[in-house]
Amino acid sequence: MATSAFECPAIHSFPPFFTQQPTADTWNKQRQLWCELVLAHSQHHRVFIIDADEVVGKAAPFHNPAIRRSLPRETVVLVLEHLVSALKCGEWENKDRTRCWVFWRKPDEWASLIYKWIFDTGRTNTVCTTFEIIHGDESADESFHELPEPLLMRALDVLVKQGKAQIFNSSDGNAGVKFI
Amino acid sequence: MGEALATQQLDQMKTLLDTFKSNLEDFAVKHKKEIKRDPVFRMHFQRMCNNVGIDPLASNKGFWSDILGFGDFYYELAVQIAEVCIATRERNGGLIDLGELKREVERMRGRGAQAISEDDIVQSIKAMHPLGSGFAVVMIGNRRMVQSVPRELNVDTTKALELAEESGFISVQMLRGRLGWEEERATKLLQSMLKDGICWIDTQDHPPTYWIAGLLA
Structure with missing residues (x-):
């Protein structure tokens, strides 16, 4: 999806950025910089979920082969935890805090984008399937195309609460949604 | 006789300075654009002013700031x-x-x-x-x-920073080897620089290195 290369901030080439700093003020700043980097990087590459077991020592931005530094697993978890609890920009998939959804767009933002598309394409008062919304040809140019199912459901929940959608569950696992 | 001469010289001197000052003002008016636009030109002008005891920054009101908008x-x-x-x-x-x-x-x-x-x-x-x-x-x-933090950089910190200027980092070993310090002195200083937030530690380097965050980029 992304066409241009992601440009990492200068601090990503600063070796101690990959060591959790012992001074509290410095660590607070460092954690904030990591969260900003994770969000920007995920948005650029359309990463929706980060698996702490998979990224350590392998994946950007947690790994920088040019300076041979990797953010250790426990620090990755602390960064993601801050993203979840302080910034409300993420959510752990399970209690074991291994896989983390990254909300570079929050559910209510996805909800507005989806509802705008529904409205603009005259789909209100009809029933759509969740498949049609995220995998259908007609949404191919939309930013929510290929949005993971759990994130779609979170966005639809927002619309349900706003009274703009009703969800019908069908037996084949493909939910139907009526937009109002 | 001697007193009269001294007064005369002083008067001459005053006239000379006044002339110079007014020339400098003319110069400033004439080159207003360059002074404002060109940082190198501005630096030379600033130095010229300092040499004759004029500080265009001294006041936000008055001739210099009116002409050049320097104050702003x-x-x-x-x-x-x-x-x-x-x-x-x-x-x-x-x-x-x-x-x-x-x-x-x-x-x-x-x-x-x-x-x-x-x-x-x-x-x-x-x-x-x-x-x-x-x-x-x-x-x-x-x-x-x-x-930007009011703090006296002590001699040891300054020496360590000078050493770090070369590569961006320092270590206990470098302070011992290059400055001939005892291990305790080196460790103590690096710990205090860490505490002040001047340094970041990299423990993925062995032995650990201490990087000056202000030298980043």
Whole structure:
């Protein structure tokens, strides 16, 4: 999806950025910089979920082969935890805090984008399937195309609460949604 | 006789200075545009003024600031410098390389803004001094750094920073080998620099290295 290369901030080439700093003020700043980097990087590459077991020592931005530094697993978890609890920009998939959804767009933002598309394409008062919304040809140019199912459901929940959608569950696992 | 001569000389001197001052003013009016636009020209002009005891920054009112708008320029710059220093303070402990500070200030000013030089930043910091801002330009080896936390850099810290200037980092081993310090002295200093936020530690290096955040970039 992304066409241009992601440009990492200068601090990503600063070796101690990959060591959790012992001074509290410095660590607070460092954690904030990591969260900003994770969000920007995920948005650029359309990463929706980060698996702490998979990224350590392998994946950007947690790994920088040019300076041979990797953010250790426990620090990755602390960064993601801050993203979840302080910034409300993420959510752990399970209690074991291994896989983390990254909300570079929050559910209510996805909800507005989806509802705008529904409205603009005259789909209100009809029933759509969740498949049609995220995998259908007609949404191919939309930013929510290929949005993971759990994130779609979170966005639809927002619309349900706003009274703009009703969800019908069908037996084949493909939910139907009526937009109002 | 001697007294009369001295008075005469003094008068002559005064006239000469007045003439020079008025020439300088004419010069400033004539080259107003270059002074405002060209940071190198501005630096030379600033030095020329300092040499004859005129400080165009001394007052925000009066001839110089009216002609050149200097007061506004430097005070606006001072606010931007303060903003950058405060915004990066948690990251670098309030010690930042002058070149990096200039780049950050330029980014804040945007592309269309009047060009600035490192010298303008130094002048601006001087202009802030009466406000008791605690901002100061310090020499670390051959490098100028701006300190935005009122703090006396002790001799050991300065020496360690000078050593770090070469590669961006220092270690206990470097302080022992290059400066001939005892291990305890080196460890204590590095711990206090870490605590002050001037240094970041890299434990993925063996033995660990201490990096000066203000030299980043």
